[in-house]
Amino acid sequence: MEHSVVSATKFNAWFGDNHAVKNVSIKIEKNQVVAVMGPSGCGKTTFLRCINRMHELIPGTKTEGSLKLYDDEIYSMNPIYVRYKIGMVFQRPNPFPNLSIYDNVVAGYKLNGLKMSKADMDVIVEKSLTSAALWNEVKDSLHKKGTFLSGGQQQRLCIARAIAMEPEVILFDEPTSALDPISTSSIETLFHELKTNYTLIIVTHNMQQAARVSDKTAFFYLGELVEFDNTKKMFTAPKDARTQNYITGRFS
Numbered sequence: 001m002e003h004s005v006v007s008a009t010k011f012n013a014w015f016g017d018n019h020a021v022k023n024v025s026i027k028i029e030k031n032q033v034v035a036v037m038g039p040s041g042c043g044k045t046t047f048l049r050c051i052n053r054m055h056e057l058i059p060g061t062k063t064e065g066s067l068k069l070y071d072d073e074i075y076s077m078n079p080i081y082v083r084y085k086i087g088m089v090f091q092r093p094n095p096f097p098n099l100s101i102y103d104n105v106v107a108g109y110k111l112n113g114l115k116m117s118k119a120d121m122d123v124i125v126e127k128s129l130t131s132a133a134l135w136n137e138v139k140d141s142l143h144k145k146g147t148f149l150s151g152g153q154q155q156r157l158c159i160a161r162a163i164a165m166e167p168e169v170i171l172f173d174e175p176t177s178a179l180d181p182i183s184t185s186s187i188e189t190l191f192h193e194l195k196t197n198y199t200l201i202i203v204t205h206n207m208q209q210a211a212r213v214s215d216k217t218a219f220f221y222l223g224e225l226v227e228f229d230n231t232k233k234m235f236t237a238p239k240d241a242r243t244q245n246y247i248t249g250r251f252s
Helices: 044-053 079-087 101-105 107-111 118-131 151-163 182-193 207-213 231-236 241-247
Strands: 006-014 018-029 033-036 061-070 088-091 169-173 199-203 217-223 224-230
Touching: 006 044, 006 199, 006 241, 018 044, 018 199, 033 207, 044 061, 044 088, 044 169, 044 199, 044 241, 079 088, 088 151, 101 118, 101 151, 101 224, 118 151, 151 182, 182 199, 182 207, 199 207, 207 231, 217 231, 217 241, 224 231, 224 241, 231 241
Parallel strands: 018 224, 033 199, 033 217, 088 169, 169 199
Antiparallel strands: 006 018, 006 061, 217 224
C-alpha cells in the first residue's frame, strides 16, 4: 500500500479575511516530484508554506482541517521539528551572506544549538554538497562566503542547506525563476537525482518545467485544488475545463 508522506484533508488557510486555500484534499507519496501550478494569487505558494508552517511568520493567519506528515498532524508538532523534516528552498537564492559555504550548509544545526564534532560536520557538509551536485565545484573554497558563488550555485547551496537536516520532504517555491537557462537545467537534473531520497513539492509558474520534472501535477485555481493527477495525463487529457484552459493559455 502506498503511504502518503504529506496529506491534506479539507485544509483551509486564511490571511486575515483572505481565504487563500479552500478545502484542499491531496495525498503526496514518498519519492515523488509533485509540481504545483496555477495562475498568480491562486493559493499555491500559501499552500506550500502551510506545509512547513512558514506562513505562520505572517500575522493574522489561521488554518482549519487536517495537514499531516505521515500520520502526524503538522499543526500539533513543534514548528522547529516540522522545518527539520520539511525543508524549503525559496525563489531567490538566499545563502546567509556573512557565512562561508561550509557554515551555510550546517547553519540549521548551529541556529538550533545542536552540538556536533568537526568530523561529523565535515561528513554532513561533503554529503550535502555532493547531493546538491555542488561539491566538486566548491570543495577547494569551502571557507569563502556563499555569496561568492553564481546564482545557480547559490541555489544549489540552499538545496544543500536543506538536505543537511535530513528532511523527508523538500519544498521549492519557484526555485529557478531567478536563474538563467543553464542553471535552471542543472537544478532540474538535480530534482531527478534528489527524488531517490526525498519527496519534492515544487511550485512553478513554468508549465514546461512542471511537464519536464514532475511525476504528478496539482492545478490550483482561486484557492481550490482543481485537479491532481499524473503529469503526463494532466497535460494531455485534463479532466477539468479550467485545467485545459490554463494549459492551453486561455487564461494565465
